[in-house]
Amino acid sequence: MAVMKKKGEKEVGAISTASLPDVIFMILFFFMISTTMREMTAKVTFTLPEASEVQKLEKKQLVSYILVGEPTPDLRAQFGTAPRIQLNDSYQELPQILDFVASERDKLNEIDKAAMTISIRADKYTNMGVITDIKQELRKAEALKISYAATKAE
Amino acid sequence: MAGNKRKVQEVNAGSMADIAFLLLIFFLVATTMNKDYGINRVLPPYQEDQTKEMEVKQRNVFLVFVDRENRIMAGGDIIELSQLGAKAKEFLQNPTRDENLPEIEIKEIDLLGRVAVSKGVISLQNDRGTHYDTYIAVQNELTKVYNELRDEASQRYFQKPFNELMIKEQRDAIVAAIPISISEAEPRVTQ
Numbered sequence: 001m002a003v004m005k006k007k008g009e010k011e012v013g014a015i016s017t018a019s020l021p022d023v024i025f026m027i028l029f030f031f032m033i034s035t036t037m038r039e040m041t042a043k044v045t046f047t048l049p050e051a052s053e054v055q056k057l058e059k060k061q062l063v064s065y066i067l068v069g070e071p072t073p074d075l076r077a078q079f080g081t082a083p084r085i086q087l088n089d090s091y092q093e094l095p096q097i098l099d100f101v102a103s104e105r106d107k108l109n110e111i112d113k114a115a116m117t118i119s120i121r122a123d124k125y126t127n128m129g130v131i132t133d134i135k136q137e138l139r140k141a142e143a144l145k146i147s148y149a150a151t152k153a154e
Numbered sequence: 155m156a157g158n159k160r161k162v163q164e165v166n167a168g169s170m171a172d173i174a175f176l177l178l179i180f181f182l183v184a185t186t187m188n189k190d191y192g193i194n195r196v197l198p199p200y201q202e203d204q205t206k207e208m209e210v211k212q213r214n215v216f217l218v219f220v221d222r223e224n225r226i227m228a229g230g231d232i233i234e235l236s237q238l239g240a241k242a243k244e245f246l247q248n249p250t251r252d253e254n255l256p257e258i259e260i261k262e263i264d265l266l267g268r269v270a271v272s273k274g275v276i277s278l279q280n281d282r283g284t285h286y287d288t289y290i291a292v293q294n295e296l297t298k299v300y301n302e303l304r305d306e307a308s309q310r311y312f313q314k315p316f317n318e319l320m321i322k323e324q325r326d327a328i329v330a331a332i333p334i335s336i337s338e339a340e341p342r343v344t345q
Contacts, residue, residue: 017171018167020171021167021170021171021173021174024171024174024175025174027178028174028178028181031181031185034185049286049287049291050290051191051193051290051291051293051294051297052294052298053193053294053297053298054191054192054193055191055192055194056191057191057192060190063190117194119190119192122286123286124286124287124290125285125286125287126285127282127284127285127286128220128280128281128282128283128284128285128286128289129282129283131286132280132282135197135338136200139197139198139199139200142199142200144196144197144198144199145194145196145197146195146196146197147192147193147194147195148192148193148195148290148293149191149192150192150290150294151191152191
């Protein structure tokens with residue numbers, strides 16, 4: 001009974017592609033979930049320094065960014081090439097960091113406020129003067145947890 | 155036979171894959187994968203009077219200074235970046251209990267028992283003209299020393315490297331035994 005192969009029926013049927021959309025949808029959902037849309041457009045250009053002992057920044061909603069670098073080429077005519085500080089979407093001066101930190105902190109709930117991290121994304125050719133000034137402002141704003149953004153070197 | 159004619163036409167799902175592909179490609183392009191890495195530090199609280207900022211014994215401080223020409227001075231000598239790690243490690247471990255190297259305090263730590271904890275502080279100073287690149291390289295080198303020390307301690311007590319410790323209490327114990335104390339003080343003003 002078990003062996004009842006009829007000769008002539010050996011033809012392989014076409015593989016059903018009906019489940020292909022499901023597979024694709026699965027990959028799609030993976031990307032949709034792992035995607036973080038760019039929230040701000042960088043108006044400064046920077047190459048992050050390399051470091052081997054970097055740690056991943058956990059919990060993105062707790063992280064605020066300070067960008068430091070030269071203005072992007074299309075803005076150079078207007079702003080020159082001196083390093084600028086970008087908070088949110090615009091160039092800011094040092095004293096504005098206090099307000100920036102306060103407003104970023106207000107967005108978080110009480111429990112998360114202590115865990116707020118400021119990520120300093122600065123160009124590697126920046127002079128430390130700017131960075132030190134930013135650090136002083138952050139200390140004044142009591143945003144003490146910082147992270148020097150760097151790319152992971154192997 | 156007549157009943158068969160009334161059958162509802164099945165919608166062709168063949169193009170579903172194409173639609174899904176289209177969406178997939180859109181997300182592939184728009185995605186920025188999580189690549190936020192950085193060296194984490196905790197700044198000291200702000201103080202109006204900066205003269206009081208550090209009150210530590212001379213022997214407990216390891217001064218690392220990066221000048222505007224990106225030269226590194228550590229513990230009084232000008233050294234290369236590659237030498238910094240070994241020097242900092244020797245300072246933090248004080249294997250020979252040298253009088254000039256930092257004090258060791260015996261602390262009672264949960265899970266570890268009595269542990270010798272170094273009181274050493276690495277004071278990292280820079281000039282305003284120092285390159286950020288060099289500064290990060292130095293920070294990286296110092297972090298590496300701490301990570302190595304933590305790995306060694308973790309191997310000794312728990313037989314696995316620090317970043318493989320899954321139990322929070324174990325991690326906390328190692329962190330307590332080897333606290334990262336890098337002081338990022340005010341930059342020095344040099345002419």
